[in-house]
Amino acid sequence: MKQVLIIAVLFLTFFSNGQNKTIPFGEKLVFTASYNMSGLLTDIAQVTMETSKIKTSSSTLMRLKCTAATFSNFDNFFKVRDLYESYVSPTSLTPYLYKRDINEGGYYKFMQYKYRRKTKTVESIKKKYRSDGTIWEEKKQLTINSSTKDLVATLYTLRNLDIDKAGVGDASSFKVLFDNEETTVVFKYMGKETISSKIGKKECYKIAISLRGSDLLKGNNSNIIWLTADANKVPVLAKFKIPVGNGELKIKSATGLKH
Amino acid sequence: MKKALIILGFISAILAVILCVTPLFKIAVFPIIAAFLCGLGLIFLTKKKQIKTKAIQFIFLLSIIALVFTIYKSIFVKTEIGNTEELEQLDESSEEDAIKELEDLEIDF
Numbered sequence: 219m220k221q222v223l224i225i226a227v228l229f230l231t232f233f234s235n236g237q238n239k240t241i242p243f244g245e246k247l248v249f250t251a252s253y254n255m256s257g258l259l260t261d262i263a264q265v266t267m268e269t270s271k272i273k274t275s276s277s278t279l280m281r282l283k284c285t286a287a288t289f290s291n292f293d294n295f296f297k298v299r300d301l302y303e304s305y306v307s308p309t310s311l312t313p314y315l316y317k318r319d320i321n322e323g324g325y326y327k328f329m330q331y332k333y334r335r336k337t338k339t340v341e342s343i344k345k346k347y348r349s350d351g352t353i354w355e356e357k358k359q360l361t362i363n364s365s366t367k368d369l370v371a372t373l374y375t376l377r378n379l380d381i382d383k384a385g386v387g388d389a390s391s392f393k394v395l396f397d398n399e400e401t402t403v404v405f406k407y408m409g410k411e412t413i414s415s416k417i418g419k420k421e422c423y424k425i426a427i428s429l430r431g432s433d434l435l436k437g438n439n440s441n442i443i444w445l446t447a448d449a450n451k452v453p454v455l456a457k458f459k460i461p462v463g464n465g466e467l468k469i470k471s472a473t474g475l476k477h
Numbered sequence: 478m479k480k481a482l483i484i485l486g487f488i489s490a491i492l493a494v495i496l497c498v499t500p501l502f503k504i505a506v507f508p509i510i511a512a513f514l515c516g517l518g519l520i521f522l523t524k525k526k527q528i529k530t531k532a533i534q535f536i537f538l539l540s541i542i543a544l545v546f547t548i549y550k551s552i553f554v555k556t557e558i559g560n561t562e563e564l565e566q567l568d569e570s571s572e573e574d575a576i577k578e579l580e581d582l583e584i585d586f
Contacts, residue, residue, distance in 0.1 A: 250556075255501065256507065258503040260500070260501060260504075261556045272576065281572065287558050287561050290557055290558065293559040299561070301571060303571060303572075305575055317571055333582070
């Protein structure tokens with residue numbers, strides 16, 4: 219599921235990163251995650267991406283939430299219930315708090331990043347279950363780049379980029395903090411393609427994704443996402459190659475879009 | 478040749494039956510095809526030599542059972558989300574905790 223989320227994450231950032239003009243409060247995107255076995259696609263889970271408004275005593279933030287849940291026929295086989303959240307500035311999509319709570323086939327993990335933007339540090343908390351059922355906890359202070367974001371915020375930031383100004387072959391890299399490590403994600407614009415999806419036949423931007431210094435995504439130009447070539451830049455399809463095979467993320471519904 | 482086809486046919490047919498009852502039932506198509514091919518090969522051999530047809534019948538029977546299950550599941554089994562009550566509760570509690578954590582942070586846009 220991590221790989222699915224990474225792909226989902228890689229959904230959207232490109233060649234300029236300014237004010238948020240794409241992501242509104244109350245947007246909901248629903249995807250179906252499928253695993254490709256020798257050409258036969260099997261639907262395994264539903265991935266949802268939602269945005270909402272969060273108010274604190276001093277500010278208003280945007281909550282970016284991604285959930286993944288396996289379909290009922292897979293629950294006895296390998297049950298997944300993942301929750302990824304990022305609390306970001308609604309204007310710049312800069313993250314201030316990131317939480318990841320995953321439960322995959324009995325494996326539990328919790329991660330939290332509290333961003334101290336002024337000091338360019340992150341307070342990280344990692345929790346796991348020990349074999350005896352007790353919780354193991356690790357706290358760390360990490361130094362990050364000023365532009366570093368988490369997986370979820372990167373995903374949404376991608377959608378906010380001006381892809382229309384990019385030329386075919388243009389590439390751009392972004393720093394993503396995942397599992398307490400900064401990873402560089404490279405996006406390469408590969409042109410436009412028309413994709414048929416549940417939300418209609420759409421002209422899309424085709425973007426190849428790769429991770430520098432990580433084996434999570436395999437192959438060269440094998441991990442591709444398609445974003446609608448309009449002001450919403452909705453991710454409609456993603457194909458990815460991971461160490462255990464190939465997968466796909468297909469859009470099921472999109473509501474609350476800005477444009 | 479005959480023995481090899483019988484063994485391969487049986488293995489494929491049993492594998493098909495096992496796979497067709499799991500959530501990965503679509504992949505059962507491959508052993509079903511293999512079992513059918515072995516069965517057809519054995520029928521071809523029976524025309525040349527005298528072979529007991531019990532094994533062939535059994536291979537075909539298992540393959541057909543697997544095929545029927547696979548087709549039935551492909552048509553009637555709907556993919557719907559399981560119980561997400563725990564996830565919804567986690568979602569709510571996580572949001573409340575997050576607001577407390579955010580109060581502690583210096584946020585300036």
